Amino acid sequence: MKKEWGLFVKNESLKDYVSSSNYIVFFGGAGVSTESGIPDFRSKDGLYSQAWKYPPETMLSRSFFQSNTRDFFDFYKKKLLHLSVQPNKAHQALASLEQTGKLKAVITQNIDGLHQKAGSKNVLELHGSIWRNNCVSCNTSHDVEAIASAPGIPLCSCGGVVKPDVVLFEESLNDNIMIAAMDHIAQADMLIIGGTSLGVYPAAGLLQVFKGDKLVLINKTATHMDSAADLIIRDSIGDALSCFL
Ligand code: ZN
Numbered sequence: 001m002k003k004e005w006g007l008f009v010k011n012e013s014l015k016d017y018v019s020s021s022n023y024i025v026f027f028g029g030a031g032v033s034t035e036s037g038i039p040d041f042r043s044k045d046g047l048y049s050q051a052w053k054y055p056p057e058t059m060l061s062r063s064f065f066q067s068n069t070r071d072f073f074d075f076y077k078k079k080l081l082h083l084s085v086q087p088n089k090a091h092q093a094l095a096s097l098e099q100t101g102k103l104k105a106v107i108t109q110n111i112d113g114l115h116q117k118a119g120s121k122n123v124l125e126l127h128g129s130i131w132r133n134n135c136v137s138c139n140t141s142h143d144v145e146a147i148a149s150a151p152g153i154p155l156c157s158c159g160g161v162v163k164p165d166v167v168l169f170e171e172s173l174n175d176n177i178m179i180a181a182m183d184h185i186a187q188a189d190m191l192i193i194g195g196t197s198l199g200v201y202p203a204a205g206l207l208q209v210f211k212g213d214k215l216v217l218i219n220k221t222a223t224h225m226d227s228a229a230d231l232i233i234r235d236s237i238g239d240a241l242s243c244f245l
Helices: 011-019 030-034 062-067 069-079 089-099 114-118 144-148 175-187 203-208 237-244
Strands: 024-028 103-108 123-125 128-135 162-166 190-194 214-218 231-233
Touching: 011 214, 011 231, 011 237, 024 089, 024 175, 062 069, 069 144, 089 103, 089 114, 089 237, 103 175, 123 175, 128 144, 144 162, 175 203, 190 203, 190 237, 214 237
Parallel strands: 024 103, 024 190, 103 123, 190 214, 214 231
Antiparallel strands: 128 162
């Protein structure tokens, strides 16, 4: 029977769920990283309209990368390349849960590498990572510093552009990572979803393969999946998961 859901459901229920589960998967969105101080790249700061000529979805598209490479990297370095940010309680709690053997995979839409920084091992990065960068010509991998320290367009010694291994608009997700993510979710008896409104592809599709009996949503605001959840926690993701630290 479905538990009553709402503001009053507290962390104890979450702990009960975890203790009765053997195959937990976590699926996280931008909200997991904002609690570390990483702003959503879509957020408009005061200088936004003066600083950027195009909307972020344009500046982070494949075609813009190819046609306006210098502007792409200008935006990318200022808005996405957060190298000194530290993991928060959510990342740390998930790393601890993985060590208990119950949490089998973290599936993330974030590209900041904070789960790995916190110690998580099995992280499926649907949108890639700022920490991996490859030459578009010879495919040599480059340190992230090659991007961060380049005055303009980062270049390989062969002359090719060094491209971050992040999925741009107009690019498709990595098939192998999607398959692995679906495989984990299909095996899970508990799925925790946090920091995402679940509005964008591929979240909805991934959820459809879940056959377990414990779907937990941790989000500060309502999502269209709320009616399908067994447990809803309206809290910051860090606070909600801190019971596992
Ligand atoms: Zn090269």
